[in-house]
Amino acid sequence: MSEPDEPPRSATRFADLARLTPARIALGRTGASLPMREVLRFGLAHAQARDAVHAPFRPEEVAAECAALGLETLMAQSAARSREDYLRRPDLGRSLSPESEAALAPRRGMFDLAIVVADGLSSTAVHQNAVPFIAALLPILQRQKLTLAPVVIAAQARVALGDEAGLALGARMVAVLIGERPGLSSPDSLGAYLTFGPRRGLTDAVRNCISNIRPGGLSFGDAAFKLAWLIDQGLRRALTGVDLKDDSDAALEAGVAPVALPER
Amino acid sequence: MGYRVAVGRQSYAFADLRELMAKATPLRSGDVLAGLAAGSMEEMMAARIALADLPLRTFLHEALVPYEIDEVTRLIVDSHDAAAFAPVATLTVGEFRDWLCSEAATTDALARLAPGITPEMAAAVSKLMRNQDLILVARKCSVVTRFRNTLGLPGRLAVRIQPNHPTDDAAGILASTIDGLSYGCGDAVIGINPASDSTARIGELLRLLDGVIARFDIPTQACILTHVTSSIALIEQGAPVDLVFQSVAGTQAANASFGVTLALLQEGLEAGRSQKRGTVGDNVMYFETGQGAALSANAHHGVDQQTLEARAYAVCRAYQPLLVNTVVGFIGPEYLYDGKQIIRAGLEDHFCGKLLGVPMGCDICYTNHAEADQDDMDTLLTLLGTAGVNFIMGVPGADDIMLNYQSTSFHDQLYIREVLGLRRAPEFEDWLRRMDIIDPTGRLSAGQGGQALLTAMQDRAA
Numbered sequence: 244m245s246e247p248d249e250p251p252r253s254a255t256r257f258a259d260l261a262r263l264t265p266a267r268i269a270l271g272r273t274g275a276s277l278p279m280r281e282v283l284r285f286g287l288a289h290a291q292a293r294d295a296v297h298a299p300f301r302p303e304e305v306a307a308e309c310a311a312l313g314l315e316t317l318m319a320q321s322a323a324r325s326r327e328d329y330l331r332r333p334d335l336g337r338s339l340s341p342e343s344e345a346a347l348a349p350r351r352g353m354f355d356l357a358i359v360v361a362d363g364l365s366s367t368a369v370h371q372n373a374v375p376f377i378a379a380l381l382p383i384l385q386r387q388k389l390t391l392a393p394v395v396i397a398a399q400a401r402v403a404l405g406d407e408a409g410l411a412l413g414a415r416m417v418a419v420l421i422g423e424r425p426g427l428s429s430p431d432s433l434g435a436y437l438t439f440g441p442r443r444g445l446t447d448a449v450r451n452c453i454s455n456i457r458p459g460g461l462s463f464g465d466a467a468f469k470l471a472w473l474i475d476q477g478l479r480r481a482l483t484g485v486d487l488k489d490d491s492d493a494a495l496e497a498g499v500a501p502v503a504l505p506e507r
Numbered sequence: 508m509g510y511r512v513a514v515g516r517q518s519y520a521f522a523d524l525r526e527l528m529a530k531a532t533p534l535r536s537g538d539v540l541a542g543l544a545a546g547s548m549e550e551m552m553a554a555r556i557a558l559a560d561l562p563l564r565t566f567l568h569e570a571l572v573p574y575e576i577d578e579v580t581r582l583i584v585d586s587h588d589a590a591a592f593a594p595v596a597t598l599t600v601g602e603f604r605d606w607l608c609s610e611a612a613t614t615d616a617l618a619r620l621a622p623g624i625t626p627e628m629a630a631a632v633s634k635l636m637r638n639q640d641l642i643l644v645a646r647k648c649s650v651v652t653r654f655r656n657t658l659g660l661p662g663r664l665a666v667r668i669q670p671n672h673p674t675d676d677a678a679g680i681l682a683s684t685i686d687g688l689s690y691g692c693g694d695a696v697i698g699i700n701p702a703s704d705s706t707a708r709i710g711e712l713l714r715l716l717d718g719v720i721a722r723f724d725i726p727t728q729a730c731i732l733t734h735v736t737s738s739i740a741l742i743e744q745g746a747p748v749d750l751v752f753q754s755v756a757g758t759q760a761a762n763a764s765f766g767v768t769l770a771l772l773q774e775g776l777e778a779g780r781s782q783k784r785g786t787v788g789d790n791v792m793y794f795e796t797g798q799g800a801a802l803s804a805n806a807h808h809g810v811d812q813q814t815l816e817a818r819a820y821a822v823c824r825a826y827q828p829l830l831v832n833t834v835v836g837f838i839g840p841e842y843l844y845d846g847k848q849i850i851r852a853g854l855e856d857h858f859c860g861k862l863l864g865v866p867m868g869c870d871i872c873y874t875n876h877a878e879a880d881q882d883d884m885d886t887l888l889t890l891l892g893t894a895g896v897n898f899i900m901g902v903p904g905a906d907d908i909m910l911n912y913q914s915t916s917f918h919d920q921l922y923i924r925e926v927l928g929l930r931r932a933p934e935f936e937d938w939l940r941r942m943d944i945i946d947p948t949g950r951l952s953a954g955q956g957g958q959a960l961l962t963a964m965q966d967r968a969a
Contacts, residue, residue, distance in 0.1 A: 257957070260686055260964070264672055264679030267904020267916075268686035272951075275921035277904075285881070285904065289913070292875040330876055331536060333803070333841045364876055424839070425875050426911030429673070446764035446804050454702055455909065460673040461702070485734055485766035492705045 265428055265459065288427040295430035297326060300366035302396045308374040309360075312381060315393040317350060319343035319359075319408060323399040336401035339408065343397075347411035350393060356384065356474060357392035357414035357441075361400035365422030365430060372433040372457050373420050379467035387475060402436045402450070409441030416477060417441040418470060423454065431457050435466065437473050439483040449484035451477070510561075512553040519553035525571050527561070528627075529811035530554035531634045533851055537799045537812040537842035559601030559635055566627040567592075572808045572818075577759045578769050583625050583821050592623025600631045607632065607644045607862075617648050621864030626757070626817035629859040633813070638851065641858040642894040648861035650897065652829045653788025654749065656694055656726045656934040658897055659866050664929040665695035665898035666920045667830075667868070671909035675702050677715050681964060683903050684719060689957030690917035691945050694935035695830060695868065695898035696750060696793065698730040702909055709733050710746040717747040719963060723942070726786075726934035728829070730793050735767060735775040742778045750793040750829060751779040757818030760806030769822070776826045787934070790829035790866075796820070797834045798852050799842030812842060813852065817859040824865050830898060831865045833857070835887075836873035837912055846883030849873060853887045857896055868898035872914040881905065881913065885922075888915055892923040899923075924949065 261269040270281045277285075306316040320343050323335035339347070360373045377394070384391065392412040397404055402419050409417030416439050423432040433456040438449060451473050456466040472491035477483045510521040521527040529543035531554035538544040545551035567587065574580045589596075594616070595603055606612055633641060651659040658665050670683030680699060687693055697716050701709055709731050716729035730750040731738075738751045753772060754765050762768065772792075779791030796819040801807040807815060816833070823831045833856035836849040843849045853869050860867035871887045873879035888899065905916035923929060930936060930949055939945040943956035 257686065257689065257961070260682040260961075263682040263964075264676070264903075264908075266670070266672065266679065266683045266908050267906050268683055270904055270918070272918060272921070275918065275925040277916075277918050281904065285906070288906070289875070289880065296876045330840050331844075332540065333839075334540070424911050426908060427875070427906040427913065428908045429911060432911060444805070448764050448766040451704075455673040485736060488737070488740075489703060489705045490707060492703065493707050 285427070292425040292427050292430050295365050295367045295425040298366050300362040300398050301370065302398055305360055305369065305373060305396050309377065309394050312374070312378055314377070317347060317393045317395050319347065319395050319397040321397060321399045321401070321404055326399070329399045333401055336399055337403035339404060339411070344407065344411060347395070347408060351411065351413045352392065353390065354392035354412060354414040355389040355416065355478060357395065357409045357412045357417045359395040359397055359405040359408050359417060359419045361397045361402070361404060361419055361421040363400065363421035363434070364424040365432065367425070368422035368431045368433045368457065369420070371431045376420060376433060376456055376463045376466060379463040380470060383467060383471040384474070387471065389474070403445065405436065406438060406441040406443060406445050409438070410443070414441060415439070416474060416483070418474070429455065429457060429460060432460060433457060435470050437470065437477060437483050439477045439481060451483050451487055451489060510557045512557045514549060514553050514556070517549065519550055521554060521557065524565070524569050525809050527554055527558055528571065528631060528634070528814055531558045532811045532813055533634070535812065535842065535848045535852065536840060536844040537802055540841055541802050541807060541812070543809065543811050555635055558631060559599060561600050561631070563598050563600055563603050563628055564596055566625050566631065571627055571810050571814065572758055579757060579759055579762070579818055579822055582769060582825060583818065586825065587625060588622035590623070591620055594620065595623070601635060603628070603632050604635045604640065608640055612644065612647060614647050614649050617862070618864070621862065624862055626821045626859065626863060627814060629862045630814040630817040633855045633858055636858070638854050638890070641854040642890060645858040645861045645894040648895070650861060650864055650866045652790040652866045654728045654785040654790055654829050655787060656932040657787060658695060658829065658932055660933070661895065662928070662930060663932060664892060664896065664920070664923065665932050666692040666901040667695040667898060668693040668697045669700070669900050669902045669907065669914070670697065671700050671907055673702055673909045675708055675712060677711070678967065680712070681715065681719070681967065684716070685957070685960045685963060686903060687901050687917055688960055689944060690901070690921065691931060691939050691951060692901035692917050692920060693725070693727050694932040696728050696730050698732055698793070700732045700910055704733060704737065706737055706740055706744070709737060710741055710744065713741065713746045713748060722963065723960065726938050732795070735771055739775055739778045742782060747784070748779065748782060749784050750791055751775040752793045754795045755819050755822045756796065756800040756804065756806070757815035757822070758801050758806050758808060761801035761804045762822070764804035764806060769825070772822070772826055790827050792826045792828035793830045794823040794828050795832045795834050796823070797838050798856065799838040802842065803838065813855055816856055817863070820860045820863045820865045824863055828866060830868055831860055832868045832870055833860070834870040834872060836877060836879060837870065839874050840877040843877070845878035846880070846886070849877070849879055850883060850887045850890065854890060854894065857891055857894055866897050869896050870900045870914055872900070872912055874912045884913070884915060888919055888923055889926070892927045892929060921951070
């Protein structure tokens, strides 16, 4: 058997299997059914995930944390005016409100990358994980000598809102960091969606996605490496999406850091 | 051509077939979102009354999505089998519903009919059917497919083990897989949704599952649910690909949003078959679908989401799939708002797929932003088990820790087998008996049947 403080990589009993994954395995059974304790454990997790969907977003806190990293921020709001609106009308969540569009327009420039922090379906995920992830990403982007647009902090927002924001700011590429729909075991999962050439009418086929960024999932460091690798490759090849395969794992194992872009 | 119906003193007009179909559809949030839903309950019934009188053959010369701009329409029209359609060619949609429910519609008659049915016909008649009709008729349909075992036989239910892990950790995936096998799951497929889309990582996962299947000589198949282009690339690299996966939808534009064309799916089929890894058949494709995919991609052409979903099955049908899975509640409340809408959609999808001759399974599922819970899933599972669904998902504890949604569990499949007496795929059932995982009655063995599987973990660590 392994030492107590070292998770085992082998299992001799079914109960040991459960230590190898956060998945709900080796639960036991009573007849064909789940034991009572598991029914209750599941019910509690579901209740917490339901609550996470409706927890309020606090954009000013995200802005303050970004400022501490030396990043300038812009506040934005989607065309959805309420959570109910947001859940039933994804089209509204994909568009900037007219006021936000007007607010972003004067900041148009020549940027390699715009970062958009969006509440999505879990403001819990954004509050816990968005800024630590940016903090891990920032040094790599600086090594790549990328020019960054002000960080957009968007409320009641879906991924495609980043297309409008990126377009408004004149960014070659947009990375949307968004609260993913909360799972039972991970109400705090952050997703990162990368899109080259942001503009209206794009589909998910032109995006690359890194999912499950959180302390219990993909670590900030690993996720930052992956995203920086995709940004680097995407800018070089002028594309993102299904034609840009994520081979960052091989680069990571080979110890190859994403290299700096040529000076422009 | 327009349609007009008088109900009492009120007259309802429907500008074209698309509008008639959309307004006849049981209420769901996706059609409301698209601005296609009926404005009142009475208008919905007026549309159904008009639809019931519509000759079924109307769908052969009136395309809902134009032939010229959509390759899915071209596939449907060009591959229609007029001889198979002949027995119902003179019926209206309403008469077709009556025929389907009648004793004349036997299992054999329905199988012969399938190539003559277009997805629009299936969708139209489903809109006139109550839940019990959808169950009754689907139960008479039999769609049997084979790769390393035989799926879809009457009285059988298969289960996909879905051992997803948020970081694709091999030990974690293996642990979930072994747990699932020990509950007698895995005959449909052992299928991983990878967190990574790195071909190198996916190749490792393929070799991991291939190793488990080979080591214990399990009569089942593995699949990594990655884009068809990745599977083709992996086949070229010599990775052990059993099944080629792809998400598909019911319009060319929606498929484009998934990065696929029909030609690409054909390439995937040929690449998969070139491997010759099946032992009892060569159904090598695994497709997933779900109502709302086309609208989500802004590619719905003013057609209701349920009709477009049925069109996705016509896409699947062309590639002789082993498995077609409607991931019914995954897409979220903007398309299917609550448990009632999810349950209805699951029954419609299963019925339409089976009527079209597609090996339908269902991911009976919901997300945490939908107004649904595990009670709704129990209901849909019980209904689909009764309707003869080919396969369901087996997710540890019903909680997918990678995709963040709830599905059916290893325990849920035990429940439905216990209640309805459903058995596993025959080859897989024999294997479970040999391993002493199940007893002769099909219940989990009281002994330590799964213990041998644990050696895979020990050897892995060694």
